Amino acid sequence: MPLQHSGGPPRFLPCGGPDPALLAWHHCCGEPSISPSLSHTERIINGQDTVPGLWPWQVSLQNRYGSHFCGGSLINENWVVTAAHCEFKPLLHVVILGGYDRTSRADPVQVKNVITNPDWNSYTLNNDIALLKLASPAKLGPHVSPVCLPPTDLHLPDNLQCVTTGWGRITYILADSLECAKYWGSQITSSMVCAGGAGASSCQVRSQIPAADEGVWTLTGIVSWGSGNCNVNTPTAYTRVSHFRNWIDSVVQA
Template sequence: VPFLSASLGHAWMGASSAGCGVPSISPSVQYNERIINGQNAVSGSWPWQVSLQTRTGSHFCGGSLINEYWVVTAAHCEFNPYSHVVVLGEYDRYSGSEAVQVKTVTKVSRAVTHPNWDSYNLNNDITLLKLSSPAQLGPRVAPVCLAPANLALPSDLQCVTTGWGRTNTNSNALAVRLQQVTLPLVSQSQCMQYWGSSITSSMLCAGGVGASSCQGDSGGPLVYQNGNVWTLIGIVSWGSSNCNIRTPAVYTRVSQFRNWIDYIVAQG
């Protein structure tokens, strides 16, 4: 089940040389063995997190800023340039005082969905959005680094996923403040014990230990910290319909798409 809510390089001080993946506002991450559900993030500490919203301000998916012009999200979010916007720098969806940036995506073919997107099997679940004007980068809006092509990741690697998705399986309400949760990666073979042949090489599994992504988190980031740099390795894609905290959720494997992302971004 896709985690949709509808159904329910500038370098900054201390940034990496690549100018990505180093928040000015440090996240507070506890790598507990048992994180039960999520917790409020530190405001501004995930500066690449974006909210995809309708033009009337309803959040429906997440995304990640990868440079001042481009956002990566899930294909199944079905971003529509005519009716949707990209909101950067948001933390509390109900606050009227945050200096958010609301960006449109240019109409001409600049929501670029992967050519092999398979909506039936939710395979190759990735779309790139080109902003019609560049993001103003700063402490609360900054890009994440992208996983290199063919990055080999160890199972049990501790990762963090963030979003405004559902926080309670008994309610369709979305989170007001940005949530974060630490999850371990799960090996492909282990994941196939849950999901069988639905799992492809374009997918990555994480969780199953007391927390889960859920509807409304779709398109958002799964990141891990290497040194002081955070790298995007997954895009929230799908999982159990009731966001079962004992079942791993499935993420688009960013390393499989790095060459495609670079190609599209280079084309402008």
């Protein structure tokens, strides 16, 4: 299904959209130039490096000395979504597009503006999401392209297989609500989703968790918080992107 936006045709469509004639001028979302293999699990920490084009929406947030401190996802040629707790500062930080490990030095892109969700709570880590407006549009191609955004009514069934992307990857199973509540109780809110806890951990590496539907990848969550000691048996909390779809659209289309 194509992404629907008010005010005209969607700017980005899954490549399998219903109107191929439009795709001559639309860019596809959620389809990497290299199809990922999910037959094995890799840890983000000490995991196997990814390759160019495998996760073309993966963004590295770096300081001006080239040190990676957070991840993000390209959602169109002008905007990146990331976690609010990353505290991106345009005068101190840059965005790296098309990188494939944390030492990649693709051309840095300046950020014009940072829009943090107005309900972000740094104490509870609720509503942990921010948008970065690029100072110049991203040059889209095989190694740089956007991920699809979920609809507001996206239902995530328990035990859905997802992948946390970063410089390496982990195949995750979404934790069911009872299991998540057992670990975190009321700390988990409706704006969050749990994943992991079965021997794998993103270990506080800032990354994104997309899920595939017929080969098209949708951004399901943004890593937010978890156990302080990287316990691989404890679920990690992610920002539930579908909860913020209306807010994202209102900012991007303003």
